[in-house]
Amino acid sequence: MAHGITLTFPDGAARAFPAGSTGADVAASISPGLAKAALAIALDGEVRDLSRPIERGCTVRLITRKDAEALELIRHDAAHVMAQAVQDLYPGTQVTIGPAVEDGFYYDFARETPFSTDDFAAIEARMREIVAAAEPFVREVWDRDDAIAHFESIGEHYKAEIIRDLPEGEEVSVYRQGDWLDLCRGPHLPTTAHVGTAFKLMKVAGAYWRGDHRNAMLTRIYGTSWRDEKELKSHLHRLEEAEKRDHRKLGTQMDLFHFQEEAPGQVFWHPKGWTIYTTLMDYMRRKIRASGYVEINTPQMLDARFWRASGHWDKYRENMFVLPPEGEDVPPVALKPMSCPGGAQVYKSALRSYRDLPLRMAEFGHVVRREPSGARHGLMRVQAFTQDDAHIFCTDAQLEDEVVAMCDLIAQVYRDLGLAEGLRVNFSTRPEQRIGSDADWDRAEGALRKVLDRIGLPWDLNPGDGAFYAPKLDFILTDAIGRAWQCGTVQVDMNMPTRLDLAYVGEDGARHRPHLVHRAIMGSMERFMGVLLEHYAGNLPLWLAPVQAVVATITSDANAYAGEVLEALQQVGIRAEADTRNEKINYKVREHSLAKVPVLLVVGGREAEGRSVAIRRLGGKAQEVMPLNTALQTMEAECAPPF
RNA sequence: GCCGCAGUAGCUCAGUGGUAGAGCAACGCAUUCGUAAUGCGUGGGCCGGGGGUUCAAAUCCCUCCUGCGGCACCA
Numbered sequence: 001m002a003h004g005i006t007l008t009f010p011d012g013a014a015r016a017f018p019a020g021s022t023g024a025d026v027a028a029s030i031s032p033g034l035a036k037a038a039l040a041i042a043l044d045g046e047v048r049d050l051s052r053p054i055e056r057g058c059t060v061r062l063i064t065r066k067d068a069e070a071l072e073l074i075r076h077d078a079a080h081v082m083a084q085a086v087q088d089l090y091p092g093t094q095v096t097i098g099p100a101v102e103d104g105f106y107y108d109f110a111r112e113t114p115f116s117t118d119d120f121a122a123i124e125a126r127m128r129e130i131v132a133a134a135e136p137f138v139r140e141v142w143d144r145d146d147a148i149a150h151f152e153s154i155g156e157h158y159k160a161e162i163i164r165d166l167p168e169g170e171e172v173s174v175y176r177q178g179d180w181l182d183l184c185r186g187p188h189l190p191t192t193a194h195v196g197t198a199f200k201l202m203k204v205a206g207a208y209w210r211g212d213h214r215n216a217m218l219t220r221i222y223g224t225s226w227r228d229e230k231e232l233k234s235h236l237h238r239l240e241e242a243e244k245r246d247h248r249k250l251g252t253q254m255d256l257f258h259f260q261e262e263a264p265g266q267v268f269w270h271p272k273g274w275t276i277y278t279t280l281m282d283y284m285r286r287k288i289r290a291s292g293y294v295e296i297n298t299p300q301m302l303d304a305r306f307w308r309a310s311g312h313w314d315k316y317r318e319n320m321f322v323l324p325p326e327g328e329d330v331p332p333v334a335l336k337p338m339s340c341p342g343g344a345q346v347y348k349s350a351l352r353s354y355r356d357l358p359l360r361m362a363e364f365g366h367v368v369r370r371e372p373s374g375a376r377h378g379l380m381r382v383q384a385f386t387q388d389d390a391h392i393f394c395t396d397a398q399l400e401d402e403v404v405a406m407c408d409l410i411a412q413v414y415r416d417l418g419l420a421e422g423l424r425v426n427f428s429t430r431p432e433q434r435i436g437s438d439a440d441w442d443r444a445e446g447a448l449r450k451v452l453d454r455i456g457l458p459w460d461l462n463p464g465d466g467a468f469y470a471p472k473l474d475f476i477l478t479d480a481i482g483r484a485w486q487c488g489t490v491q492v493d494m495n496m497p498t499r500l501d502l503a504y505v506g507e508d509g510a511r512h513r514p515h516l517v518h519r520a521i522m523g524s525m526e527r528f529m530g531v532l533l534e535h536y537a538g539n540l541p542l543w544l545a546p547v548q549a550v551v552a553t554i555t556s557d558a559n560a561y562a563g564e565v566l567e568a569l570q571q572v573g574i575r576a577e578a579d580t581r582n583e584k585i586n587y588k589v590r591e592h593s594l595a596k597v598p599v600l601l602v603v604g605g606r607e608a609e610g611r612s613v614a615i616r617r618l619g620g621k622a623q624e625v626m627p628l629n630t631a632l633q634t635m636e637a638e639c640a641p642p643f
Numbered sequence: 644g645c646c647g648c649a650g651u652a653g654c655u656c657a658g659u660g661g662u663a664g665a666g667c668a669a670c671g672c673a674u675u676c677g678u679a680a681u682g683c684g685u686g687g688g689c690c691g692g693g694g695g696u697u698c699a700a701a702u703c704c705c706u707c708c709u710g711c712g713g714c715a716c717c718a
Contacts, residue, residue, distance in 0.1 A: 114646055205713030206646025213715045217645055220713070252654070261691070261709045372644055372716055474718065486718045555675045590679035604677055616678060623678065
């Protein structure tokens, strides 16, 4: 044991091993059971193949199927198995990259005819054969040039390119599974059998080589894989459940809105959907008035000259709807894609004094943006929408407090709406393509950083992702299937004031530039509605529900009383309907439950006689009979908005 | 915009070359019922648009539009 190594185990125990011992040796030294169960070994936290010799003393942890890292190994290896299956079945297909991702894996292939889901059955069948063969994953380190020559010779030009681009000095490792091999950094499971059979190919998609649209489009196959069938099944079940809360589905079921071919990416709001929309907007108006905002509104269409001046004609033209002139001499007009240039005109309509600042101007700006056809997505990405926008004009000294105040306002609104949990903030800093001086960027980013400390929300740094004119804080909410959507945003802008020549007269009598902070809380009202609907799976809080209560009769004998109850509810401002149809109470309960009406007030002979109602709440079985007046008070209290 | 898939009754969907279907909804009639579907009956279609192949097209081919899942974009 002259050249042994000392390994430290998670329990703190340190043991000596002969030099050249592998992870498998370590596992075997502990117990035969572990030797069998071990999949990989973590050396100082870095996951390595079990078969690789351990070069140095370190802390070790054996990874078994239970560990979090196991899933990633299983998924990564499933990608390899799929790649082999594909190349076995479709010779001439090139492999590129195939990582493990959340819930599964994918592999990008280069092939003249893209795959279709019809190919899945064959690929999955071949994958099962490869898994059954239990081929060991064997790691080899190759000479760089040999590797390039090899991959070129077998027509794997993408792999050769990957090797060429590897940093100098990085090992070129190749893994074999049977007679198939792939360039790969590893680590891998001991054999293909360890992948198991709890996998399923999910979808095909196009994906650009290296994520760049100027490159060739590859065909990507997504799969999901798990430790066992039970996990797979529950994953598929989760997907089904998520589908049920898709806002597009709920929109139809709850009769909130629809889309149609003649107005791509634009919403036809139905009475119930529009009720939610205006209720949200009313809430927001109360909120911003209480926070010292004024509200303005600016034109929908502006002469092209204006957009040339603002810079949009250059920078944003592709996303704008431009109306061609009718006559030769008429200049084109464009529908506004953003509210800020218009809002700035209101600022400029008067000579502003330092006494006017901070000036907080809100605008529910209806903007229209041309979106790429593949980008549209229900309410989440539309071509015409209303932003709950605001522009705050302030002095340098006011900047930080203003930004903190608006972040607090955003957080308050999200809390009021039940969306605060899981809220993420992205701090996006200066991009490469930017205008303005580094000193200004330092100041603006510094201010946002201080703000982040003060507001105490979890945040991620998103370097280089700021707008070309300002760093920003983006407030990210997620939809039913975990897709992230930006809703709120705060942007500290040091450029527009100069471009649009904004000024205020200071205490010293001289003209100064104000700072301009752009902010939206819900962002797009449409998108926010989509997120809300999915978050609540359609079961909106009482104050937002389009129909808050339905008075349902048991027999027609109670119709007159139901009318009285309805009127009483409406008198106290509750959105209520009466269901006096000649249907059984079971039918009515079912129908209104499916329509997600939060409160059912059932009235029959007994209630009519005693001037009471039987309250049944959505999702509950229990009924509570109470006097009508009590019910009215309860309802009125419960339907009150959070602000 | 790119790759794959889809578009049939208000909704959900079946129908793969030979007379357009089902369930729910709607409408009518009967039923007056106590907390998630009462029964019977009736009406309802440019099978996304255009072009082509064929004796014959919802069905096969081309093309456009819209949507869905990704990618890219956006933020």
